[in-house]
Amino acid sequence: MVTPQDIKGWIEAGLEGAQVEIEGDGHHFDAVIVCPAFAGKSMLEQHKMVYEALGDKMKAEIHALSMKTMAPE
Amino acid sequence: MTAETNVEERIQETLKSNPVVLYMKGTPQFPQCGFSGRAVQILQACDTEFASVDVLADQEVREGIKRHANWPTIPQLYVNGELVGGSDIMMELYQKGELQQILAGTKG
Numbered sequence: 001m002v003t004p005q006d007i008k009g010w011i012e013a014g015l016e017g018a019q020v021e022i023e024g025d026g027h028h029f030d031a032v033i034v035c036p037a038f039a040g041k042s043m044l045e046q047h048k049m050v051y052e053a054l055g056d057k058m059k060a061e062i063h064a065l066s067m068k069t070m071a072p073e
Numbered sequence: 074m075t076a077e078t079n080v081e082e083r084i085q086e087t088l089k090s091n092p093v094v095l096y097m098k099g100t101p102q103f104p105q106c107g108f109s110g111r112a113v114q115i116l117q118a119c120d121t122e123f124a125s126v127d128v129l130a131d132q133e134v135r136e137g138i139k140r141h142a143n144w145p146t147i148p149q150l151y152v153n154g155e156l157v158g159g160s161d162i163m164m165e166l167y168q169k170g171e172l173q174q175i176l177a178g179t180k181g
Contacts, residue, residue, distance in 0.1 A: 058145040066161050
């Protein structure tokens with residue numbers, strides 16, 4: 001079963017400088033992701049960057065991921 | 074014609090014919106997933122008319138719509154043919170009042 005720590009690790013590996021706070025029960029996860037690379041990007045683009053970082057894991061291991069993304073203040 | 078181009082054409086036709094389209098799991102009356110249910114509630118709160126496509130009823134569209142927008146999850150909201158986002162983005166835009174503005178641009 002996928003743990004929140006797994007997903008945190010995958011996102012942080014794929015998005016340089018990302019800070020991820022995440023909780024979940026193995027099926028549904030809620031993440032807050034702060035990343036300098038999000039600056040100047042739309043919410044749609046930010047979410048796409050997270051999905052790209054997760055790649056095929058999004059299709060297989062992760063059933064449902066809810067996220068909030070933002071650039072650092 | 075391959076199945077892949079065929080489904081992409083069907084998706085484009087749907088998006089061309091309907092200003093607001095929600096690709097979802099289940100139907101607005103009977104959503105089959107919490108995120109899809111939330112997306113329907115948000116659109117209803119915006120008092121907007123929308124077309125919906127049940128991806129559970131059509132495996133080709135279910136995969137095709139993910140390829141179409143390079144977006145791996147359902148639901149997906151399209152306005153005037155453009156992907157607005159999934160249910161998280163819909164909720165954030167709704168709370169900021171921006172979704173209402175985006176949808177207002179589609180009303181007669």
